[in-house]
Amino acid sequence: MNDQFAIAIHGGAGTLHRERFSPDVVQQYEKALRQALQAGLHILQNGGRSLDALETAVRELEECPFFNAGRGAVFNADGGHSLDAAIMDGRTLAAGAVAGISGFKSPIQVARAVMEKTRYVLLSGQGAADFARDQGFEEAAADYFYTDLRYHQWKKKQENELDESADLNFGTVGAVALDKNGNLAAATSTGGLTNKRYGRVGDSPIIGSGTYANNNTCAVSCTGDGEHFIRSVVAYDISCLIEYKQLTLRDACAFAMQRLQKIDGTGGLIAIDRWGNIQMPYNSxxxxxxxxxTSGEIEIKIFE
Known part of the structure; x- marks a missing residue:
């Protein structure tokens, strides 16, 4: 045990317009971020596992209607909510994920159960829901996931469905953590794209694209235009740049974001290395x- 620990969380990157954020709105988002951060930090301070810390932090964000995950998830083309999540243990490289799950309050909780209670990594759709029900996870009616903001965004997107650049509403949540035992972990949860069709799945539940953790290198959780993050395999790319090219976390993140930019990918990520260094770059x-x-220093930001 080295007594070093650190945690980072995100609530999404993308179509955030500074002019739409009054001081009161900024304060509300910062309060929600602080609450989730403190929930995870408390576990780490008391010698808890990185997996427990980030699951707790992500569940806080899933329960908050401000973010595009869990309760605040965006509407899909059918007028429902289709959720994705993943979690990964940097010590063992074990991972669990769900894609297209509906009707359960905490997708990240289900993803962790996939990791710990099955031999699979990724469960999808009805199968994921059946597994969650068998495990006794808390279900929720459709109105639990309803928010006026997401409903109006959905209607706006339907009116502009031919314009793929119109208000895609990125807003994935995620967390990465290093515990006192030197173990890294990463987790990501999302409602995906507004008005998404055909069972679309983004990068969040794809191990190596939106979520990755390895004790030898780093832990990463991504947010943004999922198709581009999948094509760039961003999370694993950062780990590889550290492992094979001996880049620092800062340089590895910068290089991966440059590659993403070359294919017009928009978004950001949070990453932590095995020494507790944190990077939170974005290009939106x-x-x-x-x-x-560990020092007690806390940073909470939305824009610069």
């Missing part, structure tokens, strides 16, 4: 993000 106007270190 803003990203909801927060982090905390």
């Amino acid at each position: 106007e803003g990203m909801y993000r927060a982090c905390a270190y």
